[in-house]
Amino acid sequence: MKTNALHMVGAINEALRQEMTKDERVVVYGEDVGVDGGVFRVTDGLHAEFGDQRCFDSPLAESGIVGTAIGLAINGMRPVVEIQFSGFLFEAFAQIMCHAVRVRNRSRGRFTCPMVIRTPYSGGIKALEHHIESEEAYLAHLAGLKVVIPSTPFDAKGLLLAAIRDPDPVVFFEPKRLYRSFKQEVPEQDYIIPIGKAALVREGTDLTLIAYGAMVRECHEAAAQAEKEGISCQIIDVRTISPIDRETIIAAVQSTGRAIIVQEAPRSFSVASEIMSFLYENLFQSLKAPIARVTGFDIVNPMARGEDLYLPNQNRVFQEIKKVMG
Amino acid sequence: MGIIDKFDPLKEQMVQILDQDGNHKEDMLPAEMTDEVVKEMYEKIWYVRLCNDRAFKMQRSGRLGTFASVKGHEACQLAVNLALKETDWVVPYFREQAIMWDHGVPMENIYLYWKGNEWGSHIPEGVKCLPPSVPVGSQMLHAVGISWAAKMRGEDEITATFFGDGATSEGDFHEAMNFAGVFKTGTIFICQNNQYAISVRRNVQTAAKTIAQKAIAYGMPGVLVDGNDPFAMYAVTKEAAERARKGEGPTLIEAYLYRFDDHTTSDDASKYRDESEVENWKPRDAVIRMQKYLAKKGLWSEKYQEELIESLKPKVEEMVKKIDEHPDPTVDDIFGYTFAELSPEMERQKEYLKKSLGQ
Ligand SMILES: Cc1ncc(C[n+]2csc(CCOP(=O)(O)OP(=O)(O)O)c2C)c(N)n1
Numbered sequence A: 001m002k003t004n005a006l007h008m009v010g011a012i013n014e015a016l017r018q019e020m021t022k023d024e025r026v027v028v029y030g031e032d033v034g035v036d037g038g039v040f041r042v043t044d045g046l047h048a049e050f051g052d053q054r055c056f057d058s059p060l061a062e063s064g065i066v067g068t069a070i071g072l073a074i075n076g077m078r079p080v081v082e083i084q085f086s087g088f089l090f091e092a093f094a095q096i097m098c099h100a101v102r103v104r105n106r107s108r109g110r111f112t113c114p115m116v117i118r119t120p121y122s123g124g125i126k127a128l129e130h131h132i133e134s135e136e137a138y139l140a141h142l143a144g145l146k147v148v149i150p151s152t153p154f155d156a157k158g159l160l161l162a163a164i165r166d167p168d169p170v171v172f173f174e175p176k177r178l179y180r181s182f183k184q185e186v187p188e189q190d191y192i193i194p195i196g197k198a199a200l201v202r203e204g205t206d207l208t209l210i211a212y213g214a215m216v217r218e219c220h221e222a223a224a225q226a227e228k229e230g231i232s233c234q235i236i237d238v239r240t241i242s243p244i245d246r247e248t249i250i251a252a253v254q255s256t257g258r259a260i261i262v263q264e265a266p267r268s269f270s271v272a273s274e275i276m277s278f279l280y281e282n283l284f285q286s287l288k289a290p291i292a293r294v295t296g297f298d299i300v301n302p303m304a305r306g307e308d309l310y311l312p313n314q315n316r317v318f319q320e321i322k323k324v325m326g
Numbered sequence B: 001m002g003i004i005d006k007f008d009p010l011k012e013q014m015v016q017i018l019d020q021d022g023n024h025k026e027d028m029l030p031a032e033m034t035d036e037v038v039k040e041m042y043e044k045i046w047y048v049r050l051c052n053d054r055a056f057k058m059q060r061s062g063r064l065g066t067f068a069s070v071k072g073h074e075a076c077q078l079a080v081n082l083a084l085k086e087t088d089w090v091v092p093y094f095r096e097q098a099i100m101w102d103h104g105v106p107m108e109n110i111y112l113y114w115k116g117n118e119w120g121s122h123i124p125e126g127v128k129c130l131p132p133s134v135p136v137g138s139q140m141l142h143a144v145g146i147s148w149a150a151k152m153r154g155e156d157e158i159t160a161t162f163f164g165d166g167a168t169s170e171g172d173f174h175e176a177m178n179f180a181g182v183f184k185t186g187t188i189f190i191c192q193n194n195q196y197a198i199s200v201r202r203n204v205q206t207a208a209k210t211i212a213q214k215a216i217a218y219g220m221p222g223v224l225v226d227g228n229d230p231f232a233m234y235a236v237t238k239e240a241a242e243r244a245r246k247g248e249g250p251t252l253i254e255a256y257l258y259r260f261d262d263h264t265t266s267d268d269a270s271k272y273r274d275e276s277e278v279e280n281w282k283p284r285d286a287v288i289r290m291q292k293y294l295a296k297k298g299l300w301s302e303k304y305q306e307e308l309i310e311s312l313k314p315k316v317e318e319m320v321k322k323i324d325e326h327p328d329p330t331v332d333d334i335f336g337y338t339f340a341e342l343s344p345e346m347e348r349q350k351e352y353l354k355k356s357l358g359q
């Protein structure tokens, strides 16, 4: 099997290129995705290779981008649109909430909406106001929408291919901090990583760390630090926020009896809150310690100079591990 | 009949008073454009431009975050401000260093914001200018609300709001123009059409020939103006301001100009536009035509220029110092402003964060 060392940017680009080659219905559009190749260069080269009809710039209008993609999807195309930054998803929120997620249900299956909304997401690169937030909870709250967040180049390619082939709408969050932070061997061949499946990415026996996106790496580092003190941490990468893989997460926590959920998003009404509640519903009797969360805070996201205060990091995760282990 | 009515946006007629050779149309020259005023504006442009260049260097050395260059937009903005009163409002997007500063926001505030510090947006008391608005197009609606409130409260305040050519594609543009038209608010909409929205050319935003013509559908006048011509920008804005003050409603001004730099410090424009295009626009730069205009009147010389730059440098360094020395946000600071009062849970989160930092 041939593989190439790719950053996440390269892996996503490869997935788009391969699916555009394979499936003529796939079109890619959004702000600056054409000649410029996207502000993060995720769509680099696609315009040159596939031309104006397959990869193109749209007017600067998120509701327009998503709303027209719904129409394209209904009428036989497979749009993969880009919202330049996830902070601007909300200009399109009414189209997602009132239409994309309901097309199948309200037509009792007569019409469907197979589309992907890709968007650079979350913090850690000292970006501008509205370019640092983590919006997954708002989206995950919508019935009828799948929400995916990769944490590695390998997963990004397989998950994106699965998303494009999915019969329903998918929001694909790409953690900006991971775009070029590390490379991984990525198979050239076609493969998918199923939506709705979490992964056990580190074995351990004392405690389960549950994270996604850029926080997976912070967990790996905290786990390595804990290991030096004789604490064995397991890590679950959630990968799909909705529908969430309860089985894998519950089984993991059952095996250790302790859990810490880590996310960048604000603490209240969040993905961590949801994971915590199904863990308690299912495992209350077998827990060795209360479940803990390491999260962002219930405040407006600080801008770049205050970002480090806000974002969970290895240190905060490690402190929590010590606390949970007592 | 005023200037605005004489120029038909559907025929792509553009208001120009000062051309790129520094020649002006005497009959259209506003009386307020005295030599002193022109010279003062010229000097202000240079101050804004030097700050912009200096900020660029700071960004490259990691002392500032990403920001959008104002180069090519200064004269347009300063001319608009000249037609406003101190009591009028300015509602910017994110490329308005010139008018924000001229309307009373200290330059260090503007760049402190781009350093990623919220205190940059702490506009001094009494200055009627909002902080930058990053979500494209969103601020136009606030401008309509602000001018509407002035009308409700019977205040003599009008509002000038800025946005780009790209912003005209957003739904918010339509809604703002529509509300302003329906409620006849005292709003001046200034579209700085700099030909690009990042890499996307103006013709991708709209199939209409001009942006100015969009005004017609909202029941307000629209006018296309040479945005590198401060005389034309002033004359037109002054007229729009008079209309607004008299309760005659909003005006759309399309300032036709050019973004000389990359979109922001994170962009690389060479990927999508030729250097020759930039070179072609350079002679149209307001600085050059004002320089020629002043030179013709014997008010500009190389010596004057050198002295001007030298005299501005310490002012620019003063700004840099204030930005560098500004303290970064603390835990109390990031928690202090989400609500007027912290909830008990926010209080707990704050204490946790302090403890985890060993504070
Ligand atoms: C709602 C929204 N969508 C996308 C962006 C990303 N973005 C920032 S500036 C910009 C282009 C703006 O172009 P224009 O309105 O012409 O203003 P200019 O920057 O050219 O002055 C884009 C797409 C944003 N900030 N807000």
Ligand SMILES: [Mg+2]
Pocket: B164, B165, B166, B192, B193, B194, B195, B196, B197, B198
């Ligand atoms: Mg523009």
